[in-house]
Amino acid sequence: MLKGNTGSSTNSNPKAAGAEAAKKAKADLDSVNMAYVYASCAYDLDAMLAGIAEELPGVPVIGNTSFTGVITPEGYVTGEDGFVGIMAVSDPEMTVGIAAVEKNGCPVDAGEQAAKLALERAGKSTAPDYFYMTAPPGEEEFYLKGITKVIGRVPFYGGSAADNSIAGEWKLYTDKGAFADGVAVAFFYTEKKMTNKFTGAYRETKDVGVITKVVDNRVLAEIDGVPALKKYADWRGMGTDAVMGGDLLVQTITSPLGVKDRLGDLTAIRHPMNGNDDLSMNIGNNLAEGTAVIRMEATVDELIDSTGNTLAELKEKMAAPAGAFHLVHCGGRRAGIDSRIGEVAEQLKKEAGGVPFIVEFTFGEYGFEADGLNTCGGLMLSFTGFEA
Numbered sequence: 001m002l003k004g005n006t007g008s009s010t011n012s013n014p015k016a017a018g019a020e021a022a023k024k025a026k027a028d029l030d031s032v033n034m035a036y037v038y039a040s041c042a043y044d045l046d047a048m049l050a051g052i053a054e055e056l057p058g059v060p061v062i063g064n065t066s067f068t069g070v071i072t073p074e075g076y077v078t079g080e081d082g083f084v085g086i087m088a089v090s091d092p093e094m095t096v097g098i099a100a101v102e103k104n105g106c107p108v109d110a111g112e113q114a115a116k117l118a119l120e121r122a123g124k125s126t127a128p129d130y131f132y133m134t135a136p137p138g139e140e141e142f143y144l145k146g147i148t149k150v151i152g153r154v155p156f157y158g159g160s161a162a163d164n165s166i167a168g169e170w171k172l173y174t175d176k177g178a179f180a181d182g183v184a185v186a187f188f189y190t191e192k193k194m195t196n197k198f199t200g201a202y203r204e205t206k207d208v209g210v211i212t213k214v215v216d217n218r219v220l221a222e223i224d225g226v227p228a229l230k231k232y233a234d235w236r237g238m239g240t241d242a243v244m245g246g247d248l249l250v251q252t253i254t255s256p257l258g259v260k261d262r263l264g265d266l267t268a269i270r271h272p273m274n275g276n277d278d279l280s281m282n283i284g285n286n287l288a289e290g291t292a293v294i295r296m297e298a299t300v301d302e303l304i305d306s307t308g309n310t311l312a313e314l315k316e317k318m319a320a321p322a323g324a325f326h327l328v329h330c331g332g333r334r335a336g337i338d339s340r341i342g343e344v345a346e347q348l349k350k351e352a353g354g355v356p357f358i359v360e361f362t363f364g365e366y367g368f369e370a371d372g373l374n375t376c377g378g379l380m381l382s383f384t385g386f387e388a
Contacts, residue, residue, distance in 0.1 A: 002091040002192050002388050004324025004356040005029055006072040010079030014043040017084050018051025025056075025088040032056055032088045034096045034186060036132075036326060037063035037173070038070045038360040039084040041163040045171055045178035048084060053175060056088070060098040060121075061175045062186050064134045064161035064360070067331030069341075071359035073352070076345045087358040089324060089386075093190060097122025100174045100184035107139040110183050111146020118187040119150070127151040128187035130194040132326075133158040134172050135183045137363040140376040141286050143183040144366075148374070151187075156374050157196050157384040159328040160364030170363070192323075192387040197314040198367025200258065200269035200380045201306035202296035207235040211293050217286045220257075220272070223293060227279030232257075232272065235295050240279060248275035253336035254303070256379050258294045259287070266369035269296065271332055271378035284364065284378035303333050304340060306381065308347030314383045315351070323388030325357035330379045334361045 007024025011017035017039075026032055035056060039048055045065075052061060069078030070085030077083050099117035103110045119125065128151065135143045137160045144156075161170035171178045188194070209231060213222035223231040229248070233240045236255065243251050249272065258267040270293070274282040287293075298306070307329065315322065327348065334341060348357065367382035368374050 002089065002094065002323035002386050003029060004087050004089050006085065006087045006356050006358050008070065008072050008074055008077040008083065008085040010077065010083045012081035014048040014082060015051035017043070017082060018048035019055050021084045021086045022052040022055035025086040029088055029090040031090055031092065032059045033091055033094050034098060035059055035061045035086050035088045036358060037061050037084065037086050038066040038358065040082040041065040041169040041171065043082045045173055049173060049175060049178065060096060062098050062132065062134065062184050064172045065163055065170045067162035067334060067361035067363065068164055069361065071345045071348060073349055073356065076341050085358055087324065087326065087356065091190065091192065095122050095124070095189040097124065097187040098174055100172065100176060100182060102179050102182035107142035108146040111143040112150055114183050114185050115147040115150035118185050122187050122189060124189060127154050128189055130155045130188050132156065132186040133183065133366060134161060136161050136170055136172065136181055137284065140364050140366065144374060144376065147185060153373065155194065155196065155368055156366060157326065157328065157382050158366045159360060159362030159382060162331045162361060162363040193319060195314060195318045195385045196367045197310055197317060197383045198266060198369050198375065198380065199310055200267060200296065200377065201302070201310060202256065202258065202269065202298045204258065205295045205297055207295035208292055211287055211289050211291055214287045214289050215280065218283050219280050220283050220287055221280040228281045229275045229279040232281065240275070244275040246274060248272050248281060253332050253379065254299060255295060255297050258296045259291060263370070266375065267294065268375050268377040269379040285376055300336055303337055304343050307344045308351045310381050310383050311348060311351040314385050318385050318387065320387045322355050322385040324386050325352060325355055326384045327357055327359040328365050328382040329359050329361055330365055331361040331363050332379050
């Protein structure tokens with residue numbers, strides 16, 4: 001039977017925090033196969049990992065820094081001097097291979113290397129049943145391409161590392177150590193099902209245009225032949241001065257862009273991050289010319305309610321009761337929710353119904369819907385349930 005358990009700490013000493021959280025997380029578990037770990041960028045992460053290793057010797061861990069805090073059944077966990085949340089997973093019939101590779105040039109190559117190393121760590125030569133990935137913001141799709149070259153299309157979930165101020169202070173880590181640029185994966189071999197609900201939970205508007213110019217994958221230059229920032233500002237009925245620079249990021253938390261998959265099963269959210277002087281927009285994920293982009297909408301109330309609703313939808317999708325939930329929540333959404341984050345914690349605890357869960361806040365979310373391809377997005381929820 002798969003079982004999970006969580007622990008957290010806000011101890012200012014990172015090694016002590018890691019040990020405290022790990023001790024709580026392993027309680028009531030006969031053994032631990034692996035652990036997800038999400039922590040503050042303020043910590044000395046290698047010291048934190050050393051503390052975890054004292055309580056979970058030989059247990060592979062994987063994770064990344066999280067935006068401002070985490071949520072567990074204890075509630076929203078944060079601290080000025082740091083925080084860490086851990087979910088330990090136990091299943092005697094599961095095999096896990098965890099690996100990390102720092103980027104040295106091409107992210108596709110790094111993804112390939114990580115996949116091959118994860119297979120080796122699991123002692124397997126066949127593709128896993130599903131996998132988890134974490135990477136820094138910026139090249140997630142290319143790491144995924146490299147992994148897919150090795151194992152084919154295998155269902156996945158996860159999210160991008162985050163810091164507290166979009167200052168590039170994010171880190172990834174496994175039990176082997178922390179690093180800033182690269183990719184980490186966990187390959188799972190099991191007969192138990194993994195179910196993912198991947199959604200932005202935004203409403204479509206009638207503002208739709210064709211992407212006519214993209215620069216370097218993530219700069220949206222033109223929509224319908226019009227400078228992208230002007231087109232977006234016109235849709236919103238505002239001047240371009242209101243969405244210049246970082247103001248665009250804030251304005252688009254409740255009104256981002258979306259792109260549909262080829263079957264229309266999933267609208268992947270694209271978060272505009274910066275309004276540029278040439279009226280182009282920096283976007284948080286890759287875009288393709290000749291495809292449609294839709295302006296989406298949601299109120300802050302809807303962002304909050306979407307968390308409980310999405311967990312309920314995930315439970316409906318599952319064919320059997322869950323032993324644990326891994327919940328990826330966009331950091332941008334969390335910023336928009338602001339001081340009301342406690343309402344999210346309450347909704348998730350109620351909907352989880354006693355099943356252990358952990359929430360990380362990311363700068364990019366990964367998942368899939370129906371028979372669509374694995375997808376990276378922003379301002380999204382990637383909620384995953386594991387069969388008990």
